[in-house]
Amino acid sequence: MQDGERPGRERAGQLADAVRGLVGQDHDVVLVAGPPGFGTSTFLEGIATGCRAAGWRVVTASGSLAHRSMPYSTIIDLLRDLVGTAPSASAKLTDGIPDLHWLIGGPRPGANPLPAEPGLERARLADAVRQVLLRAAGTGRVLVVIDDAQDADEVSLEILRYALADRHGARVACVLGLRADPGTPPPSVIADLGAWVTRLRTGLRIDLSPLTRSEVAAQLAGILGGPPPDGVTTLAHSLSGGSPGLVRLLVDELLRSGVLERRTGVWLLGPVDDLTVPPDAEPLLAAMLAGVDEAARCAFQLLSAADGELPTAALCRACCRGSGLEAAVQVLADRGLVREDLRPEGHVVRGTVPLLVRLIAQAQGPQRLQELRDAIKEASRPNAKAPGPAGARSTPCEGWPSSELQAFELLRLGVDEALAARSWREAVTLAEASIRRAAALGASEELAGLHEARARGLDAGGHRTDAVAAWRASVTATPLDDVARRADRLRRLAELEWTEGLFAAAGGSIEEAAALLEGQEDAVGPVRDAVTLTRGLFAGRAPLPSPQQLQAVADLDGLWRRTGSPAAGVVRLIVASDAASRDGRFDQMLDLARQACRLAEGSNDLRLVGQAAVALETTQVVAMDVAARTAIAASIASAAQAGLQSLEADHRALAAFLQVNVGDIAGGLTHADAILTIGSRLGSRAVLTKGFLVRGLIHAYVGNVGLAVACRDEFLGCYDSESATLLHLNVGAGELAAHIALRQGRLGDVLTALHPEGAPRRGHWFHASMLAGSAHFRLSDADALAAQVGVLRGLPEPLPWVDAVVDRLEGLRATLVGDRGAAAELFRASSVRLDELGLALAAAFVWLEWAELGLAGKLDAEASALVEGVAAELARMGAQEAAERGRRLLRGPRRTAESPTRTGELTDRELDVARLVAEGLSNPEIAERLFVSTRTVTTHLTHIYRRLGLSGRTALAHHLHTQGTSEPHAS
Structure with missing residues (x-):
């Protein structure tokens, strides 16, 4: 990237994924496509820079209009960059390949010239290119980068495809940049190339989209070398339409004109009265409209006269082209140049690239602009006639024809x-x-x-x-006076928002529907019943009761008593079961959920049956009933067979939770992957969020902090900034945040994430209690541990796991007050109870605490044998971090910082640094944690990378995860 430009968060993620995929050999061919000005070339430069940093050799070529009519021209440029200009280097790579040696400027061979038949000539040359790529890759991986592939000659692209298609394991990859024009069909060779990349198992296609405001701010920060003023960000984002190329040209124009200047180390933006289109931007803007028909140009002329926005009907009436203009607007929308928005007063068309609108306005001249404005004014009158046959463009036309x-x-x-x-x-x-x-x-x-x-x-x-x-x-x-239809559509919207995880938005929609129906009992009875049902279900699942929620549940109860419908009865029981769970009445919770299932089964409604089954399985997970796995597996199969994919994802999330707790970590991750597959298939943010959340919780629970952080970022990335403010997940998000905070030593954040009134809510009772206890222990807060025990002891209907958790918490408290004998006995009792419940993984964790804390790490022969067995079992489960804790206990006291570890590669201090890198900490954060300078951390990392033969932080985190080295700590 040039001039310090930085991509935005989303584009940076795409760039990092592309580089990571190439370096990890997950991808061999990457196609980057975007409209003119959307930063395709810059993106390719970022990929090339990342691969060079990984030790790759990068060779480049670029298509142009001159290349199109000159066969072999692009491949010649590529080969010359590959073999270099030095005769010795050229001879070394092309030795024995006379076709290539002659083609790139060497002496013409006396014998064996290129054959006269074009097909055979192309085949020989393609094979020669493949041979030289194989030779170049003999000393390290090679990346071939071709920008503006749409302008490359067809012969070169075919040769390149052939050379990449069968490389016999050669370490050669290719990145192609393509200026994609959604409004114009691409040449056949480009369409074939895109289809080939899509079909290729190791292919990746990246379609660049307009930059968001935050991404524009990030780009400006890179250009200016510091935070840009808000005014510059707003101006650049609003005028550029999210085009990185136009952002760069706008900044250049502001700097040239002196409107943007740096004073005392701070960038200041002066008054911008009438910013003209920068001359350098005109070719780029013209390219955006290249190839559109006259009707589309007419639309843009009208939009430019109306300052970039017009009602759709007025736009069509102002132009004589009628329905032809409608098709033209669609072409422009496909190109991303206009957008149709629905307003209360109707549809409007607006230009998405204001600079392009300004350029068209500048080209019209004052007289033409006035003609267009008069036409718009006439077309906007209430009784204006619609367009008909062709006529003067600036004059409104006759009414719509009957056709x-x-x-x-x-x-x-x-x-x-x-x-x-x-x-x-x-x-x-x-x-x-x-x-x-x-x-x-x-x-x-x-x-x-x-x-x-x-x-x-x-x-x-x-x-x-x-x-x-x-x-x-x-x-x-929908008109406001059409109460029934508007309320019903709000209800349907609310149900879908709830399904997609937008709980606050769903609550707002259903409350608006209920408010509309006030005083309309006779006219909208069926709609009112449906709204009552949905509203009661939402209210019953809210984290804390409120007067509105209590009223909604009461209305639901009244609906059931009045109609006796199975749906109302099932929802009523589910709501009551949720309330019992919140109050700790677990036996009642289970009984109500079972009643809901029995009632649903008599309705013959598959969705209602599935909803009730998920409710029952949720209560069984709350009760930590591992025997429920068999029933959940049957529910998964039933939902899949019925095609109810969202329900299948819900069942799999619950199954994953139990699988991990019985020690089947791989099985839990398999369910998480299946949920992600369903989410991709459905295009559902909520299901994708669920999949990333389940994966993240599993990794966090077993100690893979780096992977848990990555899942958390993916989880948050499923929502844009607006939707994220509405997100309120009932279970899991707080637990994931707490796990990560605990591993990173942010103990206060652990307790904040688990607070029952926080957003997001705390996770499962069992894990929330374990996590909060660990945080209180590390904070040396014995009183908080005692209070936690009191809460659990006071549950009206305690479950078997409660006793196990209480024993563990009291063991932690005994450790704090120095009573090791009591602590050891309590930890042992907790582990035995967890084993009896079938919660193998939690039991193993507590056995380690028994050895580390209860026994203070002093193991006799019996304890050593037990810890050895626990460590082996944890390793078999896949909890490598905890297994290494056990092995370290068996090895005895820690070695000195100067002595090598068991791997013979890193000192203990270097291992400390490596583990903190794997937890996602930056160098300054590691320095603060270890009480050393940032430079010392950097030096340690340099030694670590060299000794382990690794190339970066991601590789280091993966190495530690697979090798199973870790520092001991409490769960």
């Missing part, structure tokens, strides 16, 4: 037929076309139903995130 209305009716009929036939893809496509046509016709009364049809199609097709937005559009387009 346009007939076409619209046919589209509407097609949507209904596609939904009836369960052809979801066709329904969505036709609904989108109908929405555009309705907006152009000004048929606003049709929009709500069309958005609903699109939402139903998207939901049924698995595109849950898009379906949420479509339901919101349907609600917005």
Whole structure:
């Protein structure tokens, strides 16, 4: 990257993934595609820089308009960069390959010239290229980078594909940059290339999207060498449309004009009255509109006259092209240059790249701009006529012809037929076309139903995130006086938001629906019942009761008593079971969940049966009933067979929890991977979040902190910043945060994450109690441990695991007050109880605490034999960190900092540094933890990398995980 540019968080993640995949040999071919100005070349430079840092040799070439008509030109440039200009280097790589030696500038061979047949010539040259790549890779991995592949000659691309297709294990990879124009079909060779990368097992395609505001700020910080003023970030983001190229050119223009200047070490932005389009940006902006038809250009002229935004109907009326303009707007939307937004007053079209709008306005001239504004003003009148046959572009035209209305009716009929036939893809496509046509016709009364049809199609097709937005559009387009339909659509929106993990948004939607129905009992009875059912379910699962929640549950109870419907009864029992769990009435919790299952089974409603089954399994997990695994496995198979994939993911999450607790860590991770697969298939953020959360909890529980942190970041990355503020997961997120904080020594954060009133809520009772106890112990807070014991002892219906946790907590407290004998006995009792419950992993952890804390690490022969068996069992389970704790106990006192470890590679101080790196700490954080300087940490890391033959922090974390070396600490 040039001039200190830094990519934004999302793009940085894509870049890091690409480099990591290439270095780890997960990917051999990477295709990076993006519209003009979206930073494809910069992204390729970042990949090349990352691979060079890993010791790769990088060779580059770039397509151009001149290359298109010159066969072999791109491959010649590539080979010349590969073999170099020195005669000795050229001869070494091309020795015995006369075709290549001659092609890149060497003497023409006297014999065996290139054959006259074009096909044979190409085949021989392709084989020659493959041979030289194999030779170059003999001394280290080679990365071939070709930018602007859309302008490379076809022959070179075919030769490159052949050379990469069969490399016999050669360490050669390729990265291709492609300027993709969504509005224009790519050349056949480029389409084939993209399809080939997609099919390739080791292929990766990255489609660059516009930068977010935070990403623009990150890029500006790289360009300016420090934090940019907020005004610069706002200006650059709003004018560039998220194009990195335009951001760079805008900053150059601000610096050139003196509006942006540095004073006393701080960047200051002066007044920006009328910023003109930078001349250097004009070619880039013109490329964005290259190849569009006259109707699209007309649309942009009208948008430029209206400062970049117009109602869709007015835009179509202002232009004589009518439905042709509608198609043109779709082309521009595909290119990302315009966007249609739904407002309460109707659809509007707005330009997404304001600089392009300004450029078009500058090109019109004052007189033409005034003509366009007059046309817009006329078209915006309430009784303005719609366009008809071709005429003067600036004059409103006659009304819509009957053929346009007939076409619209046919589209509407097609949507209904596609939904009836369960052809979801066709329904969505036709609904989108109908929405555009309705907006152009000004048929606003049709929009709500069309958005609903699109939402139903998207939901049924698995595109849950898009379906949420479509339901919101349907609600917005529904008139306020149509109370029943608006309330029902709000209810459907709320149910989908809840499914997607947007609990706060779901609560807001269902409360709005309930408020709409106040005083409307007679007119909207069935809708009111459905809203009551949904509202009661949401309220019953909230973390703490409130007056509104209590009222919602009371309404639900009234609905069940009035109608006796199975759905109302099941939901009522589930809500009651949740309430019993919160109060510690566990026997009652289990009984109510079983009643819900029995009632649901009589309804013959598969979704209701599945919902009740998940509720029962959740109570069984709360009770730590490992025998429930068999029933959960049957539920997984049943949900998969019925095609209820979201329910299958719920069952798998619960199964993973029990699998890990009985010691089957690999089985738990298998369930997590299956959940991620389901989430990808459904396009569901909530299911993906669940998968990353389950993986993260497993890794955190067994001590793989680096992997747990990565899962946490993926978990948070499933939501954009707006959605993340609405996210409130009931179980698990707080526990994951607490595990990571405990491993990193942030003890106060552990307790904050587990607080029952916090957001996110604390996790499972069992693990939350274990984690909080460990935090209190490390804080030497014996009183807090005693209070925790009192809470657990006071549960109205304690479960068997409660006694085991209480014994452990009292053992920690005994350790704090110096009573080692009592501590050892309590830890032993806790371990025995956990073993009896089948909770093998937790039992093994407490056995280690028995040895480390209760026995103060002083093991006799019997204790040594027990610890040896526990360490072996932990290693078999996959809990390598805990297993190493046991092995260290058996080895006795720690070695000195100067003596080598059992691996003969690192000193103990270097191991301390390595373990903290694996926990995700930065060098300054490690220095603070170890009371050394940052430079000392850097020196240790240099020695570690050299001795272990590793290339970076990720490789080091993986090495420690697989080798099983770790520092002992309490669970």
